[in-house]
Amino acid sequence: MHMADALLSPTVGVGFVAASGTALAYSAKRIKEEADDRKIPLMGVLGAFVFAAQMINFTIPGTGSSGHIGGGMLLAMLLGPYEALITMASVLIVQALLFADGGILALGTNIWNMGFYPCFVGWWIYRAIVGRNPTYARLSVAAMVGILIALEMGAFSVAVETVLSGKSELPLAKFSLLMVGIHFPIAVIEGFLTLGVVNFVYRIRPEVVKASLGIGQAFEQSRASYKPLLTTVLVAALLVGGVVAWFASSLPDGLEWSIRKIAGSEELPAAPDGIHGRLAHIQEKTAPFPDYEIGPAAPEAHRPEGPAKRRTGEAAWPRVSPGRSLSGIIGSLVVLAFVCLTAFVLVRLRNKRERMQEGPPE
Amino acid sequence: MSRIDANRLDRHAYGDSLIHRLDPRAKVLATLVFILTVVSFDKYAVAPLLPFLFFPVVTAALGSVPLGLILRRFAVTLPFILLVGIFNPLLDRAAMIQVAGLQISGGWVSFTSILLRGLLCVMAGIVLIATTRLPMIAEALGGLRFPKALVVQLLLLYRYLFVLMDEAGRMRRARALRAGTRKISLRDAAGMLSSLLLRTVDRSEAVWHAMLARGFAGEIRSPNRLHWHLADTLFLALVAAACTTLRVHPIADRVGEWVLNL
Amino acid sequence: MSTPALDIRNATYRYPDGTCAIEDVSFSVAPGExxxxxxxxxxxxxxLMMAIIGFLRLEKGAISVNGLQVSKKNLRRIRGEVGMIFQNADDQLFMPTLYEDVAFGLLNKGMSPEELDRAVRRGLAERGLSGLEQKFPGHLSGGQKRLASLAGVLxxxxxxxxxxxxxxxLDPKSRRNLIRQLADLDNARVLASxxxxxxxxxxxxxxxxxQGRLVAEGDPARVLxxxxxxxxxxxEVPHSLQPHRLQHHGPPRSQRDS
Structure with a gap:
């Protein structure tokens, strides 16, 4: 479910960085106010625990494949929403850097999809169901429902972000159905696993489970802030889901737009007669259908319900002349050759320098 | 196994090279500029993206990052990209490029573009982490005004990452020896996770005690270790200038035209 | 006589489930002992150690360090006076580099950056860890980890x-090195082992x-x-105090004799 940089547009990427950044800043502020210094090492070690937990690959019943735990919801149940979001963000950053799971710009979307939904939305559902008197049955139902909803929201969100970015041709309806469908069994399994763990921990160390629910002396106090917080979360979710999305799709990519301004036009100036003439000649000779119109205007039937905005963007794509294609391909090959040559020369130079540093063999 | 690659990447960051010595803030910013520029190209861009390969290739070579490692990590990211990207050739079939009688549809072009973007972004990220220790990246984020709580968590998470992963690995091996199979049922997994979790909670308590014993009062202070030099400014400026130039001028096309004109 | 470095009077502590962890323990430790x-x-x-450093409160009795009573309001000062080496060095070395780990306590004390650098480098040098300042604790050997946690406390x-x-x-060589270094300290030491x-x-x-009670006290060789x-x-009586057993086994024989 990790979003990749390759599928993102800058607007969607930066938009979600801003949204997740806001959620993180708010969480950091709340943690500072809470000032429970015992939680600082607990968060760090539990973050590392998520990686350890993901190494325990279990066999998914009925299939041959294996899966592992996501962890966001479990963190929320053990730490509370703010601590869990910060911890999950650090988990995702390390995953992006050391494990190449999810892109770096995509961290904004990933923290949102796999941090915000489980830690905030999922946690609130969990707490609402568990209430003041946790029982094994309530904990189980709460964990399962919370994870189902949080994971499916995340999966849907991946589809929305991908479609908004416009790099993929997949239509929103189909893609989100696909994502939600694939993630349903995953969510059920993670739900079972998590409820198993939470029940076990509750039996041995009930205080760990109770602490994050705010049960104890602090309960009344945290109850008081229950409603405004719920509102904040809902508003934030709507804002990001709606406003960021709307901006992202209605503005023709901000960065692209400004670059077009700078460059004047994305289209190349008309190539001199020489190439064009020669290439047109080649094409006439070689093309099986010389009169065939080359362009991106695909039959409408092939692209159902894509956002209208995108299609106008595509229509603006310059008609590709064969001449441009050829020069593009040849240029690409030359550039690739140069890249390889540079790498080769640099590595040779480095090896030579290292050998010189080691000194002559005695 | 990804843990081994992650460990190798991490060990690599403790090496020394021109790139290793740059300020982590410069490297983080340069990586962001690079990735933002790469993703800002329209979906059919292939040729204009190719010159961007120079940045990760040159920095990887200067930072002695093995190419094999980069490609292996890229392969790990492929399934999701392929899953999403493969629909492009199926849905977008209008011919877009025609060379020597061969027609290539827009879908294949945009699919290639997605793969190339993926490669570029993964390469940039791996060069960053293979030449910069994670704690230094965390400090760089602190220097770039990220919340202090997040920076501290990154440091602690990193400290116990391999400790706990090794513990889980031992647990898995011990279980495989006793059970005679590497397959773990859902029920067993829940049991293993639970005991691992309880040990983790106990460990956090021990760490907390160790902190308190040395005067911890809610804030983790660490000495400032970041020093911005002229080289860092130059590096960042060079990357930004190169990215802007390549974004505005499709070098590959120009080279192609020039070759055809010969 | 000077104030003892540590003085424990009738210390009693019960776990939450009611079992007695320590019962009526009294002793004192002189400075440097x-x-x-x-x-x-x-x-x-x-x-007992957790009670001395104030992580758990005694049910009965009193502990004082350098004449200062261990109590909630004195905790910060007590923890400035008491250094503790925990069983697991990985739990003790929680910062990303040795340098930062040794600096952790000093920064909490409010030491200035100039003083800090000197103190950290000296602390590492005294334990023979110079040159390892930028090392990640996870990359150290067991012996180095132990010495590093000692440096951070000392x-x-x-x-x-x-x-x-x-x-x-610890491997035998690191263990001997640790014993030598501990023997050279002039702080009062309480060693649980x-x-x-x-x-x-x-x-x-x-x-x-x-079982929570002090059952013997005195000269190590005689008690052990x-x-x-x-x-x-x-x-078990340590081997070095069992001369008769050594005679019994005789000098080590090679495989061929048996």
């Missing part, structure tokens, strides 16, 4: 040092805890040589 705390697992050694200049099983998981040979090397006095007492406490 090295005292061993031995006893079977679960005898209450770690609990730079705080504690009056008394509590050591909980410092020689566990199952490593009775180390106790004999380091300590001038020994306290035996069994008492076979009945050792048997009662599930301990």
């Amino acid at each position: 090295a005292v061993a705390l031995v006893g079977p697992s679960g005898a209450g050694k770690t609990t 730079v705080m200049e504690p009056g008394i040092l509590l050591l909980d099983e410092p020689s566990t998981n 199952h490593d009775l040979e180390m106790v004999l090397d380091l300590c001038t006095r020994i306290l035996v805890l069994n 040589g008492n076979e009945d007492l050792m048997e009662d406490c599930n301990l």
Whole structure:
């Protein structure tokens, strides 16, 4: 479910960085106010625990494949929403850097999809169901429902972000159905696993489970802030889901737009007669259908319900002349050759320098 | 196994090279500029993206990052990209490029573009982490005004990452020896996770005690270790200038035209 | 006589479930003295140390460090006076580099950056860890980890040092090195250990805890040589105090003789 940089547009990427950044800043502020210094090492070690937990690959019943735990919801149940979001963000950053799971710009979307939904939305559902008197049955139902909803929201969100970015041709309806469908069994399994763990921990160390629910002396106090917080979360979710999305799709990519301004036009100036003439000649000779119109205007039937905005963007794509294609391909090959040559020369130079540093063999 | 690659990447960051010595803030910013520029190209861009390969290739070579490692990590990211990207050739079939009688549809072009973007972004990220220790990246984020709580968590998470992963690995091996199979049922997994979790909670308590014993009062202070030099400014400026130039001028096309004109 | 570095009077502590962890324990440690705390697992050694540094509150009795009573309002000052080496060095070294780890306590004390750098480098040098400043603790050997945690505690200049099983998981060479370094310290030391040979090397006095009670106290060689007492406490008389057994086995023989 990790979003990749390759599928993102800058607007969607930066938009979600801003949204997740806001959620993180708010969480950091709340943690500072809470000032429970015992939680600082607990968060760090539990973050590392998520990686350890993901190494325990279990066999998914009925299939041959294996899966592992996501962890966001479990963190929320053990730490509370703010601590869990910060911890999950650090988990995702390390995953992006050391494990190449999810892109770096995509961290904004990933923290949102796999941090915000489980830690905030999922946690609130969990707490609402568990209430003041946790029982094994309530904990189980709460964990399962919370994870189902949080994971499916995340999966849907991946589809929305991908479609908004416009790099993929997949239509929103189909893609989100696909994502939600694939993630349903995953969510059920993670739900079972998590409820198993939470029940076990509750039996041995009930205080760990109770602490994050705010049960104890602090309960009344945290109850008081229950409603405004719920509102904040809902508003934030709507804002990001709606406003960021709307901006992202209605503005023709901000960065692209400004670059077009700078460059004047994305289209190349008309190539001199020489190439064009020669290439047109080649094409006439070689093309099986010389009169065939080359362009991106695909039959409408092939692209159902894509956002209208995108299609106008595509229509603006310059008609590709064969001449441009050829020069593009040849240029690409030359550039690739140069890249390889540079790498080769640099590595040779480095090896030579290292050998010189080691000194002559005695 | 990804843990081994992650460990190798991490060990690599403790090496020394021109790139290793740059300020982590410069490297983080340069990586962001690079990735933002790469993703800002329209979906059919292939040729204009190719010159961007120079940045990760040159920095990887200067930072002695093995190419094999980069490609292996890229392969790990492929399934999701392929899953999403493969629909492009199926849905977008209008011919877009025609060379020597061969027609290539827009879908294949945009699919290639997605793969190339993926490669570029993964390469940039791996060069960053293979030449910069994670704690230094965390400090760089602190220097770039990220919340202090997040920076501290990154440091602690990193400290116990391999400790706990090794513990889980031992647990898995011990279980495989006793059970005679590497397959773990859902029920067993829940049991293993639970005991691992309880040990983790106990460990956090021990760490907390160790902190308190040395005067911890809610804030983790660490000495400032970041020093911005002229080289860092130059590096960042060079990357930004190169990215802007390549974004505005499709070098590959120009080279192609020039070759055809010969 | 000067104030003792540590003074414990009638200390009693019960776990939440009611079992007694330590019961009516009294002893004191003079400045610079090295005292061993031995006893079977679960005898209450770690609990006693946790009470000295103020992680748990005694049910009855009192503890004072350098004349300062261990109580909630004195905790910060007590923790400035007491240094503790925990059983697991990985838990103790939580910062990403050795340098930062040694600096952690000093920064909490509010040391200025100029002083800090000097103090950290000196602290590492004294433990023979110069040049490892930028090392990640996870990349160190067991012996280096132990010395590093010692460095982080000793730079705080504690009056008394509590050591909980410092020689566990060390190879013989690192263990000898650790013993040598501990012997050279002039802080008061309380050493809880199952490593009775180390106790004999380091300590001038020994306290035996069994089931939370202090059952013996005195000269290490005499106490540890008492076979009945050792048997009662599930301990074994150290080999160096068993000359008769050595005779019994005779000199080591090569394989061919047997």
